[in-house]
Amino acid sequence: MGKLLIAAVLAAVAAAQAPRDADPGDPALAPLTRAYEALRTKDYDAAIEGFRQALDLAPDRPAVREDLAYTLLKAGETAAARDQFAEALRLDGANDQIALEYAFLCYETKQPIVARRTFERLSKAGNATAAQAFENIDRPLREGIARWREALAIEPDNFSAHEELARLAEQRDELALASEHYEAAWRLKPERRDLLLDLARVWKESGREEDGLAAAIAAWRGGSARVSERARELLPARYPYLSEFERALALDAGNVPLQKDVEYFRSQTGEKQPEALQLRSEKQAPPPDAKELGIKSLEKGYLGDALKYLHIAHENDPEDYEVMLKLGWAYNMAKDDRYAMHWFDQARQSPDPAIAAEASKAYHNLAPDWQLFRTTFWMYPIYSTRWHDAFGYAQIKTEARLRFLPVHPYVSLRLIGDIRGSVETAFGPEFLSDRAAILAMGLATVPWHGVTGWFEAGEAAYFRQTPEDHARFQPDYRGGVSFAKGFGHMLATGSHGLFAETNLDGVFVSRFGNDSLVYAQNRLGYTLRSAESLGGFHWQALWNVNATADAHHQYWANFAETGPGLRFRFDALRVSPLVSVSLLRGVYLVKAGNPRGPNYNELRVGVWYAVSR
Secondary structure, three states: OHHHHHHHHHHHHHHOOOOOOOOOOOOOHHHHHHHHHHHHOOOHHHHHHHHHHHHHHOOOOHHHHHHHHHHHHHOOOHHHHHHHHHHHHHHOOOOHHHHHHHHHHHHHOOOHHHHHHHHHHHHHOOOHHHHHHHHHHHHHHHHHHHHHHHHHHHOOOOHHHHHHHHHHHHHOOOHHHHHHHHHHHHHHOOOOOHHHHHHHHHHHHOOOHHHHHHHHHHHHHHOOHHHHHHHHOOOOOOOOOHHHHHHHHHHOOOOHHHHHHHHHHHHHHOOOOHHHOOOOOOOOOOOOOHHHHHHHHHHHOOHHHHHHHHHHHHHHOOOOHHHHHHHHHHHHHOOOHHHHHHHHHHHOOOOOHHHHHHHHHHHHHHHHHHOOEEEEEEEOOEEEOOOOEEEEEEEEEEEEOOOOOOEEEEEEEEEEEEOOOEEEEOOEEEEOOOOEEEEEEEEEEOOEOOEEEEEEEEEEEEOOOOOOOOOOEEEEEEEEEEEEEEEEOOOOOOOOEEEEEEEEEEEEEHHHOOEEEEEEEEEEEEEOOOEHHHOOEEEEEEEEEEEEEEOOOOHHHOEEEEEEEEEEEEOOOOOOOEEEEEEEEEEEOOOOOOOOOOEEEEEEEEEEEEEEO
C-alpha cells in the first residue's frame, strides 16, 4: 500500500497545477479550477466538492474521476476512492495504472475476488507488480483448497471443511467447486440457511439463475430475520411466481414457512397440480390478509412469520404506516435494531398522530445507540436510616461510539456528596462521603452478554477537606467490570409477572488506598400490572439479597443484607424516575474497627433518574 500512497501524493501534486485539457468553453472549467485551487491549499473537502460538481456537469471524464479518487485517498475515504477508480476504469479500460490502483483498493476494502481478477488480467498483460500481487492473493487460496480437500478425504462429513473449502473456491473463481461444497455444508446443517445465500450468489454468478432464485426464496422464507432481509436483496423487483416458490420448496423440503406459502397459494388458485397453476404478478400475489396475519404473528411472538407477512403487506400497500410501525417492532423484538430504526423512521412520517407519536418515541429510544456521540446523565439520591443521612451520586458522560472499535472513549464528570458530612465515633470523625467532583477521561467496552469493562483517569476536586486529605485536588484512577442480567417480567410498560435480576460490580478506586470492592445486588419478586388511572403507576414487590466486600477489609465495606422492598415508576411520564424502598436487615462481616454493633436495620429510599441524548 506504500506505493499506492506515494502515487496518490504525486498524482495529487501534479493535478494541482491546472485542470487537465483546459478549454475556456468547458462547462466544468469553473468547478475544476476551484478544485485544483483547493488542492494547492490542501483543502481536500473543498477539492472533493469541486470535482464532484465538475463530474455532475461532465460525468464521462476518466481523468477527472482519477484526480477525485486520489484526492479522496488523501482525505482518508478509501472506499469512495475505490468507486471513483472503478468508474474511471469503466470509461478508460486500457489504462493499466488506474486498473492497478483499483485492484489494490479493492483488496484493501475487503473485495478480494474483484482484486484477484483485476491483478490476474494485468499480470497476463505483463505487469510485474500485478503478477506479484496476484500470486500473493492466489497462493494462500490454492494451498487452503488443497488442505481442506485432504481433510475431506479423511472425513467426508466435516461441515467446517466443506464451508471453508467453498469460501476459498469462491474467492478463487472456482464457482462449480464453491457451489458443490456450499450445498454439501448446507445439507449437513440445513438450519444454517445463511448458506443458502452463498449458494444463491454463486449459482447466479455461474449462470444458474433459476437455482439461485430458488435458494434466495428459501432463505427469505425460512431464515432468521437477518438472513431473510439479506435474501430480499437477491430477489427480483417483482413478487416471485408460484412456480418459483415450488422450485425453492423442492430445494429446501423441510422449510415449514415455505410449505405454508405454497399451500396457501395453491388454495387461492383452486388448482391441485403445480403445472396447472397460473403465474401471478407482484400485485396479485400477496394474500389479502397478510397485514392481519403479520400483526397476529407479532402478538404471538412468531417473529419469522410476522416479518414475512408484514413485508408482503408492505409490498401490497407501501403507504400503510401501521405496517411500517409493526415492522419496526418486529425487528426490534428480533434484536435487529438497525432495521427497526429504519421502519420506525418511516412510520413516524405517518399522517395518523398516534402512529407517528409511537414510532417517533421508539425511534428516539433506539437512536442514541447509533449516534457517534452519546451523552448520558444520571443521578441517584438515597436516604439511609443506618447512617441517618442523605447521599447524592450523579454523573454526566459523553462517549464516542466508534463501531469499528471494541471500546468507547469518553469524558465524565462525577458528583458525590452527602448532607451530614461526618459523624463522631470512638475513633474520631467518620466522613460519610467524598463530597467531591471528579473530572475524568476513560474507556468503556462494548457490552457483551451483560458484561461491561471500564477504566478512567481523572482529578478529584473536594468541596471540603478532611484530616486524611491534605490537598484540595487529588488524582483519581478507577475502573472495573460490571454484569447486569434480568429474567422474566421486568419493570417495563405492559409487563407483569415473576422476575429476577442480578447486578455484580467489581471496582478499583485509587483514592481509597488503592482499594478494590465487589458488590452483589440481587432481587426477585413480582411485577404487577400498571394502573392507568394513576398515571400508569407500575410497581414491583421484591426481596433483596445483597453483599459487599473489599480488599482492605474495612468494616463499612464488608456486609451482607436482605429484606423486602418495593420499586415503582409512572409509565405515563416520558422519562420516569425509578423509586425504590427497601427494609433491610444486615450484618457486618468485619468486626475490627467497627464502632457499631454487628447487625443493623435500615430503611433505604432511593430515586434513580437517567436520560440520554
